[in-house]
Amino acid sequence: MALNNDDRLASVDVIQQNFESRNYIANKQIATAVFLAYHLGKPVLIEGPPGVGKTELAKTTAEMLDLECVRLQCYEGLDESKAIYEWKYGKQLLYTQVLKETLNEVLQGAKGLSQSVEKLHEFGDIFFSNEFLEPRPLLKALRSDEGCVLLIDEVDKSDHEFESLLLEMLSDFQISIPEIGTIKANPDRKPLVFLTSNNTREISDALKRRCLHLYIPFPDGDLEKQIIHARVPEIADNLRNQLVNFVQELRELDLKKVPAISETIDWARTLILLHSETLDQDLVNQTLNVILKFQEDIESVEPELATLTNKALKDT
Amino acid sequence: MDQTLVEFVKTLRTAEIKVSPAETLDAMACIDKVGYEDREFLKNSLALVLSKTPEEKEAFDTCFENFFNFDHFEDNDFLHQDDDDNANDGDGDGDGDGDASGNSEEGGSGGGQGASGATPEDFPELTLQPQSELGQLLMSGDRNRLTVALVEAGREVGVTDIVVFTQKGLYTRKIMDAMGGKALGEEITELQGHAGIQQKMLSGTLKKHRDRLRDRVRDYVEKQFFLHADESGKQLREELLKKVKLSNIEKRNFKDVQEVVVKMAKKLISIHSKRRKAFKRGQLDIRKTLRKNMQYDGMFFDIKWKAQKVDRPKVMAICDVSGSVSNYSRFLLMFLYSLAEVLPKVRSFAFSSDLGEVTDLFEHSTLEDAMAKTMRDFGNGSTDYGQMLADFKSHCMNDVNNKTTVIILGDARNNYGDPKNEVLREIYDKCQRVIWLNPEPKMSWSVGDSEMKKYAAACHQVEVCNSLVHLERVVGNLLRNVS
Structure with missing residues (x-):
């Protein structure tokens, strides 16, 4: 397995090809990041505007390596009990009740307080042992024997505290649980960690320091055409070029939210559904809501639709 | 090789890319894996390890190009130019000589054509060797050694310490001297004094080489200047800007000041955004509660809640925008708005006599615009602090509570009008803090029409404030005092 993965990640070119065969078009930087992440054993922090394929990268990597993808979606208020582990409180309470009833049996034959206490100590810390532990994504990722791809999605949505919580995990691939001790990842099968961020707030330096930092910008025209070709192979070349040109033009405008790759892909699918063969103004007008998600944006683009469409047609 | 990387990292640091020692180690591990062979691969890899924001990536790109191009370019260029020049040298000398001899021969005898054509070949070989070390080095044409000597000389005179561009000439001379330029110069002069053709030729060649x-x-x-100084020069300028009196900052520096303010604000944000206080209601934190109450025999005695609250100061800033003080208020407002992350509730007011709220204006337009509009609407008119306080009382007194901090920025020069300091006293009683920032030095507070003495009695804190450092301290204190 390890050998296999080493092969798959032997060089940047191999990685690029492997990604391409899974319909993910990666540029050199992205492939380099995956290459280094694997060979240096470092997490990758991926930043970039929404919809450029940050999450997809992690998923595709997991698929490529035949590993499980453990995903942790971050949000405000996420804490260790949801990210790392939780005690099974219900079970603990239940066991306490049971223990109460059987206490007499347990303590039978004990003389005096000190002996009773000794007997009770023999129970050890069963309440805080592995049986009562409910593993959450991070712990799951560490414990997986096969290795896995851990995706910590939108880490910028979580709180500062949670970031600090991640540090131990990211630098040493271990987690400390006070009652049990330190749980370490299998040193030969460390999880491959991807963190994504939309840059809604600055990620702390401590976290950044521990990661490789990959910035994925919007792709240029050629790359986007390749991506559409890979994702929506049934679309005609002609239409694809027009569509990509149009979207590239849109990105130049001052919009609240510019269309991302995912929106271009959606649009391509829409146009196929509508059996259209070429872009024209009416068609664009009717389907504009697929690529623009704000009414303001649609309104600001509408007057220039004719020019934009013509330009997109002319460039191809 | 490691030395190269360390120097590269140093260059990055001067370009304001924060690289920690740990990251340098990472970069070394990365280079072990990647090697120096594939330039693009190396660049991509180092960019992943060393630069951590889009801005840093951009800076990294230029740094990398400059830095790793250097040796390569130097060698190539030198070689190229040298060959070129040699060719030119040969041509030039040959021509000159040929012409000269041709002329002389034409003057002398008509049958010298063959001899004239042959002159360049007959040109006497340069057999004399220069005495000075640098001269020998130059004549040997060993580019690598020359480059090494150049870099070493550069290191010796500390060319990396270059700060401003006017120092370029100085460092050029220093390096020349360190390489032995003086000895070479003396030799050239000496050779020129000689009559022999060999000496003349040698001095000519040496001069050209020099x-x-x-x-x-x-x-x-x-x-080196672009690599090391461009940014450190900027740092120097920023340090200066922090200390200079705000009213003396010129318009062309405003952009720099803005950068400085944003940086300072960021620092304050990172210091203060983590101040948290446990909430008293909300969702029960079972985990913490159970843990905590284990010691009370499992009775839920000390209850913990999940939510935590960041207590943020509510700030009302009142700024005098009459001519003499407007520069200060501009920067105070800039500061407050840069702190939006930790100070979400800033309301700002401007006045010279009548008070007006400019919160929206500053939130929605650029600082320049906002300032210009504020000046237009409130700027003209003589200062009247009494009127301002009366206005504040009638409009905003209801919003003032024991969590509010009121910052007043002004010189308290009231044109001998009614100061109405009793209104300030009312505010004082109602709010958490009143801070008065006065750009004038303490000396002049009781001079002329200044009412500072009266107002100071109704303030929690009175500060002289006329530079960015002062402002930073005041705002930092403001954030610290809220707990």
Whole structure:
């Protein structure tokens, strides 16, 4: 397995090809990041505007390596009990009740307080042992024997505290649980960690320091055409070029939210559904809501639709 | 090789890319894996390890190009130019000589054509060797050694310490001297004094080489300047800007000041955004509660809640925008708005006599615009603090509570009008803090029409504030005092 993965990640070119065969078009930087992440054993922090394929990268990597993808979606208020582990409180309470009833049996034959206490100590810390532990994504990722791809999605949505919580995990691939001790990842099968961020707030330096930092910008025209070709192979070349040109033009405008790759892909699918063969103004007008998600944006683009469409047609 | 990386990291740091020692180690591990062979691969890899924001990536790109191009370019260029020049040298000398001899021969005898044509070949070999070390080096034409000597000389005179561009000439000379330029110069002069043709020729060649070397050194210094000084010069400027009186800052520096303010604000944000206080209601934190109450025999005695609250100060800033003080208020407002992350509730007011709220204006337009509009609407008119306080009382007194901090920025020069300090006293009683920032030095507070003495009695804190450092301290204190 390890050998296999080493092969798959032997060089940047191999990685690029492997990604391409899974319909993910990666540029050199992205492939380099995956290459280094694997060979240096470092997490990758991926930043970039929404919809450029940050999450997809992690998923595709997991698929490529035949590993499980453990995903942790971050949000405000996420804490260790949801990210790392939780005690099974219900079970603990239940066991306490049971223990109460059987206490007499347990303590039978004990003389005096000190002996009773000794007997009770023999129970050890069963309440805080592995049986009562409910593993959450991070712990799951560490414990997986096969290795896995851990995706910590939108880490910028979580709180500062949670970031600090991640540090131990990211630098040493271990987690400390006070009652049990330190749980370490299998040193030969460390999880491959991807963190994504939309840059809604600055990620702390401590976290950044521990990661490789990959910035994925919007792709240029050629790359986007390749991506559409890979994702929506049934679309005609002609239409694809027009569509990509149009979207590239849109990105130049001052919009609240510019269309991302995912929106271009959606649009391509829409146009196929509508059996259209070429872009024209009416068609664009009717389907504009697929690529623009704000009414303001649609309104600001509408007057220039004719020019934009013509330009997109002319460039191809 | 490690030395190269360390120097590269140093260059990055001057370009304001924060690289920690740990990241340098990572970069080394990365280079072990990647090697120096594939330039693009190396660049991509180092960019992943060393630069951590889009801005840093951009800076990294230029740094990488400049830094790793250097040796390569230097060698190539030198070689190229040298060959070129040699060719030119040969041509020039040959021509000159040929012409001269041709002329003389034409003057002398008509049958010398063959001899004239042969003159360049007959041109006496340069057999004399220069005495000075640098001269020998130049004549040997060993580019690598020359480059090494140049870099070493550069290191010796500390060319990386170059700060401003006017130092370029100085460092060029220093490097020339360190390479032995003086000895060479003396030799050239001495050779010129000689009558022999060999000496003359040697001095000519040496001179040419020296000039070319000087160009090269200047070039080298220039590159070093771009690598090391461009940014550290900026740092120096920023340090200065922090200390200079705000009213003396010129318009062309406003952009720099803005950068400085944003940086300072960021610092304050990172210091203060983590101040948290446990909430008293909300969702029960079972985990913490159970843990905590284990010691009370499992009785839920001490209850913990999940939510935590960041207590943020509510700030009302009142700024005098009459001519003399407007520069200060501009920067105070800039500061407050840069702190939006930790200070979400800033309301700002401007006045010279009548008070007006400018919160929206500053939130929605650029600082320049906002300032201009504020000046237009409130700027003209004589200062009247009494009127301002009365207005504040009638409009905003209801919003003032024991969590509010009121910051007043002004020189308290009231044109001998009614100061109405009893209104300030009312505010004082109602709010958490009143801070008065006065750009004038303490000396002049009781002079002329200044009412500072009266107002100071109704303030929690009175500060002289006329530079960014002062402002930073005041705002930092403001954030610290809220707990």
